[in-house]
Amino acid sequence: MKRILSDFRNWEYMLTLAVLVGGVYSIGYLMVQGYLPQPFFYQPFDVWMDWFNTAYWAHNPGAYDSWQTLYPPISFLFLRFLTAPHCYIANEGWYSRDCDWYGMLTMHGWYVLNVYLIGRTFLKIDRSTALPRSFTLAAGMPMLDGLERGNLILVAFTCFLLGYGPLLRSARLRWLMAGLAINFKIYLLGTIFVYPLKRRWRWFEGCLLATLGTYIISWGLLGAGTPQEIITNLSDWNNHLNMASSLLDLWYATSFQPLIGLLNGSGLPISDIIGSWRTETFSLLLPAAIHATQLMIVIAAMVAWLRPETVPTYRLVNLATCIALITTETGGYTQALIVLLTFFEPRKSGLAIGIATFSCYILSIPGDIFIDPVLPQTNNGFLNTGPLFYAYWITVGPFVRPGIVLVVAIALSCATIATVWRDIRTQGWRGRTRFSRDAPIMIAGGRTEPVIG
Numbered sequence: 033m034k035r036i037l038s039d040f041r042n043w044e045y046m047l048t049l050a051v052l053v054g055g056v057y058s059i060g061y062l063m064v065q066g067y068l069p070q071p072f073f074y075q076p077f078d079v080w081m082d083w084f085n086t087a088y089w090a091h092n093p094g095a096y097d098s099w100q101t102l103y104p105p106i107s108f109l110f111l112r113f114l115t116a117p118h119c120y121i122a123n124e125g126w127y128s129r130d131c132d133w134y135g136m137l138t139m140h141g142w143y144v145l146n147v148y149l150i151g152r153t154f155l156k157i158d159r160s161t162a163l164p165r166s167f168t169l170a171a172g173m174p175m176l177d178g179l180e181r182g183n184l185i186l187v188a189f190t191c192f193l194l195g196y197g198p199l200l201r202s203a204r205l206r207w208l209m210a211g212l213a214i215n216f217k218i219y220l221l222g223t224i225f226v227y228p229l230k231r232r233w234r235w236f237e238g239c240l241l242a243t244l245g246t247y248i249i250s251w252g253l254l255g256a257g258t259p260q261e262i263i264t265n266l267s268d269w270n271n272h273l274n275m276a277s278s279l280l281d282l283w284y285a286t287s288f289q290p291l292i293g294l295l296n297g298s299g300l301p302i303s304d305i306i307g308s309w310r311t312e313t314f315s316l317l318l319p320a321a322i323h324a325t326q327l328m329i330v331i332a333a334m335v336a337w338l339r340p341e342t343v344p345t346y347r348l349v350n351l352a353t354c355i356a357l358i359t360t361e362t363g364g365y366t367q368a369l370i371v372l373l374t375f376f377e378p379r380k381s382g383l384a385i386g387i388a389t390f391s392c393y394i395l396s397i398p399g400d401i402f403i404d405p406v407l408p409q410t411n412n413g414f415l416n417t418g419p420l421f422y423a424y425w426i427t428v429g430p431f432v433r434p435g436i437v438l439v440v441a442i443a444l445s446c447a448t449i450a451t452v453w454r455d456i457r458t459q460g461w462r463g464r465t466r467f468s469r470d471a472p473i474m475i476a477g478g479r480t481e482p483v484i485g
Contacts, residue, residue, distance in 0.1 A: 044379075047393035048164040054398035055171050066413050066420050070400050071173070071284040071364065071429050072180055076413040076420055077126070083139050083182030084129040087111045091120035096261040102269055105250040105257035106215040107184055114138040126414075142186045143179050146170070149190065150372075153197045157376060165375040169368065172396025177284060178365035185365045188216035192369055195239075196223075196349050197376075203238065211242030215250065217366070218262070219356040226348035229333055230340045270360060279406075282430035284364035286357045286437055288318045291430070322358055325438045325445075329355045332445035335452040342455045343448050346376045351448070354441035358434070367395050370440060384447035388440045395436055401428035 061069045067076035089095035090108035115138070119131035129136075147170045154162040154169075169175065178185040194200050195209030214220045224243065227236035251257050281290040295315045329351045336343040350373035357366055371392040377385045408423040 043390070044161060044164040044393070047390070047397075048168050050397050051168050051172050051393070054173070055176070058176075058398045065422065067422055068180060070402075070425060070427055072177060072398075074280055074283055074424060075411070076422065077411060079180060079414045080129060080136070080139065080182035081126075082184070083111075084115075084126075084132065084135060086184065087115040087132070087135055088120045088128055090115065091117050093256070096256050096258075096265065100265045100268060102218065102262065102265050103184070103257075104215045104218060104247055104262060105254040106212065106246060108254055108257075109250050110184075110187065110216075111135075129414075139182050139186070140179075142190070143175075146175070146186060146189055146193075149193055149197075149199065153193060153199060154375065156198050158379065161375075161379050168393060168396045169371055169375060171398075172368070172371065173398040174365050174368035174371060174396065176398055177363075178368060181363075181365065183363065183365055184216055185363070185368065188213050188220070189368055189372075191216065192220070193372060196346055196373070203235070207235070207238035207242040208246075210239045211244075211246045214243045215246045217362075218266075219360065219362055219366075220353065220369075222352040222356055223349045226333075226345060226352055229337050229348060230345055232345075279424075279426070279430075285361055285430055285434055286364055286367055287359065287361045288322060288434045289359075289361050291434070292318050321435070321438060325358055325441050326355055328442050328445040332448040335449050339452045339455045342451050344376075346373050347444055347448060349373060350376075351441065351444055354437065354444070358437055358441060364433070367437065370437070371396060374440060374444070382447060382450070384443045384450065388443035388447070391436050391440045391443070395433065395440075400425075403427060 058068055058072070061067075073079070086101075086103065086107060089099050089101065090111040095101045095103070095108060115135035116132045119128045119135070150170045151162070151166045154166045175189075177183075178189070191209045191213035195206050195213055200206050200209065210224060214224070221243070224236060224239040227233070227239065279294075281294060285291070292315065295311055295318075332351060333348065336348060350370055353369050353373065356362070357370065374388050374392045377389060402425045404426045405423045406426065408421055410419055410421055413420045
């Protein structure tokens, strides 16, 4: 027992088993009840509709003024090639999903591609942890939620993995993948600004040019999606978050922003339920927690500037992703990005990395802790042939999950600060900055290879 407790790898296998059990439970629930349990999306008839709704606007005008999308133009150009045009001529919505078998095939094929790339990546990084980390990421809640929604995070994830992972050797291809990832998910823009911290100006310029070039070309081809349109829609979306009016706004959140909006501006009698002093306390503490975490990330970035050779690029990219996810609500499926980069960390890297890794396993478990049911609903499903009777529950996840994301960001920041401090303590403040490639990590056969660059 002492040996098991001292070896974190065994904990990884145990947590992977929890992910497996959660997945089996979700599938069993689907087979019996006809819909997926919480925290999967709360409308059983809306399965995969992020893919098909976006595809409708890919084949029809009005994405930025009528639909008020946040997606840059590349998303619509991409889906034009992965969906059947004749299914989107006159009918928006579920008809297109029922008609477009080609789009259904490409969507699930893209998920299978991600599973393959995940396995290849972790086998290259460290074979001793490849199985639990690959399975947890591929079959964990963030990726499954992205598949259930049919969200373009599936495509952005592929570009993100290839841009910041070990599979591509060509620098130009990595720049292109990073630029594509940002164009699919604009909140990833901050990730390329880690390269100035590493004094890697050529990589920064390459990623920036790839991002701008992809946007300009796709904007010209689509004929819509000006910077002003995208910024206006982003502003409207943030205003919507600040005016959260229902518990459904918290359903599978990554940030505390919807909860803060619910506490401050909703019409729900929250103070009558939990008391006015608790409402006021949480209204103060939650923004403070977000700002404190943002400050920790900024401090970690500043100290990384002092000793860039001691901090791997993938960790700085992870911190840049974390600060985006905790600052604004981006959807629970985006947690797959921070899980991916956290799993790049070597197994025995200290307490802080262990906490971050453990937290990512918890985030990946497909399930929730149910507290109290609310009124049952009746509606049609998609994976069944008749009406569904289902109940929404108040669960622990919406109130805890964003806090776990904060824990990941704080732990990675502490690990970065500690690494730099150890180097300064060893070499002194005047120690020469070594502009080397990223710190190597173990891969198969005892060899080492840098993850990035």
